Amino acid sequence: MADDSVEEIVTAGAAAAATSGSNSGSAAPAGRKRKGKAPSGAAAAATADSAVAAAPAAAAEPAAAAAAADEDRKKIDRLNEQLALLQMFQHIDNSAKRRPKEDMSQYKFWGTQPVPRTDEVVTDEGPIEPNKPISEIRAEPYPIHKDFEWVTVDLEDEAENRDVYELLSNNYVEDDEATLRFDYSAEFIKWALMPPGWRRDWHLGVRVKTSRKLVGFIGGIPARVSVRGKEISMVEINFLCVHKKLRSKRLAPMLIKEVTRRINLTGIFQAAYTAGVYLPKPVATCRYYHRSLNPKKLVDTGFSYIPRNMTMARMIRLYKVPEEPKTPGMRLMTAADVPQVTKLLRKYQSKFELYHMLNEEEVAHWLTPIDKVVYSYVVEDEKKRITDVVSFYSLPSAVIGKSAHSHINAAYLFHYAPSDLGAGDKRLQQIIYDALILAKAASFDVFNCIEFMDNAKFIEPLKFGRGNGDLHFYLYNYRCADVARENVALFMV
Numbered sequence: 001m002a003d004d005s006v007e008e009i010v011t012a013g014a015a016a017a018a019t020s021g022s023n024s025g026s027a028a029p030a031g032r033k034r035k036g037k038a039p040s041g042a043a044a045a046a047t048a049d050s051a052v053a054a055a056p057a058a059a060a061e062p063a064a065a066a067a068a069a070d071e072d073r074k075k076i077d078r079l080n081e082q083l084a085l086l087q088m089f090q091h092i093d094n095s096a097k098r099r100p101k102e103d104m105s106q107y108k109f110w111g112t113q114p115v116p117r118t119d120e121v122v123t124d125e126g127p128i129e130p131n132k133p134i135s136e137i138r139a140e141p142y143p144i145h146k147d148f149e150w151v152t153v154d155l156e157d158e159a160e161n162r163d164v165y166e167l168l169s170n171n172y173v174e175d176d177e178a179t180l181r182f183d184y185s186a187e188f189i190k191w192a193l194m195p196p197g198w199r200r201d202w203h204l205g206v207r208v209k210t211s212r213k214l215v216g217f218i219g220g221i222p223a224r225v226s227v228r229g230k231e232i233s234m235v236e237i238n239f240l241c242v243h244k245k246l247r248s249k250r251l252a253p254m255l256i257k258e259v260t261r262r263i264n265l266t267g268i269f270q271a272a273y274t275a276g277v278y279l280p281k282p283v284a285t286c287r288y289y290h291r292s293l294n295p296k297k298l299v300d301t302g303f304s305y306i307p308r309n310m311t312m313a314r315m316i317r318l319y320k321v322p323e324e325p326k327t328p329g330m331r332l333m334t335a336a337d338v339p340q341v342t343k344l345l346r347k348y349q350s351k352f353e354l355y356h357m358l359n360e361e362e363v364a365h366w367l368t369p370i371d372k373v374v375y376s377y378v379v380e381d382e383k384k385r386i387t388d389v390v391s392f393y394s395l396p397s398a399v400i401g402k403s404a405h406s407h408i409n410a411a412y413l414f415h416y417a418p419s420d421l422g423a424g425d426k427r428l429q430q431i432i433y434d435a436l437i438l439a440k441a442a443s444f445d446v447f448n449c450i451e452f453m454d455n456a457k458f459i460e461p462l463k464f465g466r467g468n469g470d471l472h473f474y475l476y477n478y479r480c481a482d483v484a485r486e487n488v489a490l491f492m493v
């Protein structure tokens with residue numbers, strides 16, 4: 001029997017594999033506590049200790065010496081702050097879980113798919129398998145165990161939208177210690193899966209026949225992606241989820257195969273997707289970074305911790321942001337801004353090697369503000385020209401463990417384009433700083449981004465801390481040499 005055969009899927013509840021905490025997940029709600037107080041890495045600890053030991057006594061010094069001592073103390077504070085940023089979202093080392101398996105034969109499913117092998121050094125670029133004529137594509141759905149059935153989920157139907165919400169909110173991506181779980185809202189799910197050109201048959205579910213319970217889901221949306229200057233019509237795959245009681249029964253490969261069949265039938269043979277788990281073979285890998293906006297809540301929920309040489313009072317001071325944005329002309333984006341915003345995004349993003357080629361209709365969909373889903377702001381100059389755009393989306397994580405808080409409200413940096421006014425990195429830092437201010441004003445607790453695009457230019461100055469999760473970017477049926485993270489600008493929400 002084929003390894004990924006449906007016959008291996010047992011009925012719900014029967015001898016289900018233990019799942020809690022074993023999720024290798026996707027873009028895990030990263031950046032949570034380190035257990036105990038030890039900082040990550042002896043070298044970091046040594047630096048911190050020697051920095052503290054070197055602090056001179058300030059009492060009764062002449063003015064110049066006192067000023068020098070004051071300067072020294074400030075340097076030490078800055079050093080401690082930098083160390084804190086490195087440590088406060090770092091979790092116990094879990095990198096082993098995210099390494100590739102030893103050889104390709106251990107990937108029973110992925111070894112059969114048109115993706116590069118883990119040990120492959122990719123030099124030539126292009127499709128791995130040629131497109132098939134529609135007549136050669138399987139016309140019927142793959143067989144599934146008799147207790148289950150394939151369904152096309154109708155997200156326009158409130159009850160079905162709710163079913164997907166319930167499945168994801170109880171079973172989707174968790175951090176490695178199962179204390180936080182992504183909690184995409186039902187409205188967000190619709191927004192994410194119904195952009196221009198969306199197709200209902202790419203929203204694939206698995207239901208239990210008798211109870212009609214939704215126990216599996218995978219979603220695809222159309223996207224035009226530029227891969228090193230080549231424009232490719234593909235799909236983006238997201239929200240792959242199997243109910244916890246049905247894990248490790250090869251249902252995920254079935255969902256992937258069935259959605260691939262449905263997509264192939266529409267003449268599309270390439271896809272892009274991201275995951276926290278390592279699969280054969282990422283085209284790029286980017287680390288998560290977190291900017292605390294509400295340090296007390298993040299510590300109370302275990303999302304971050306108070307590093308050595310830090311106090312809560314200092315953390316609160318360190319992360320305080322003004323109440324209003326600093327850039328003159330910064331305001332909420334409206335539908336009327338779409339044409340100018342599209343031009344700005346296309347101009348800025350076209351310098352990257354992997355990016356979405358958004359048209360006006362798509363910009364209107366992805367960036368027009370929707371409360372609690374997507375927040376977009378533009379800078380308008382005196383001549384009514386839009387010079388900059390910055391956006392973020394709302395993705396709360398539910399706190400699974402005991403806590404006074406049910407959720408962490410996280411904002412994730414989304415599309416942006418700083419103006420080209422000769423201010424270089426400073427302009428980018430300024431608009432992202434404004435995004436932090438606007439996110440704080442909208443009651444977000446943390447602002448997340450990954451280390452791609454030009455983000456390295458603001459991560460340290462704006463006090464983002466390094467998380468412990470990576471996001472891997474993948475292309476299906478497209479061979480492509482590694483793309484440096486600063487050349488990636490693909491957003492999958």
Ligand SMILES: CCCCCCCCCCCCCC(=O)SCCNC(=O)CCNC(=O)[C@H](O)C(C)(C)COP(=O)(O)OP(=O)(O)OC[C@H]1O[C@@H](n2cnc3c(N)ncnc32)[C@H](O)[C@@H]1OP(=O)(O)O
Pocket residue numbers: 023024025026027106107108109110111171172173174235237238239240241242243246247248249250251252253256259260263264268269270271273274275276277279476477
């Ligand atoms: C042209 C059109 C093409 C369209 C398709 C393009 C490809 C799209 C690809 C999908 C992009 C999704 C993007 C997102 O949504 S990433 C988000 C993924 N979802 C979660 O992490 C939510 C919580 N976890 C779960 O629901 C389950 O653990 C999942 C469903 C992830 C696996 O279920 P389960 O734990 O019960 O396992 P199994 O026994 O059924 O299957 C085991 C096989 O599955 C491989 N596996 C594990 N995790 C992932 C993963 N995240 N992407 C791809 N494959 C994954 C694994 O290596 C193994 O294969 P192999 O190692 O033996 O080879």
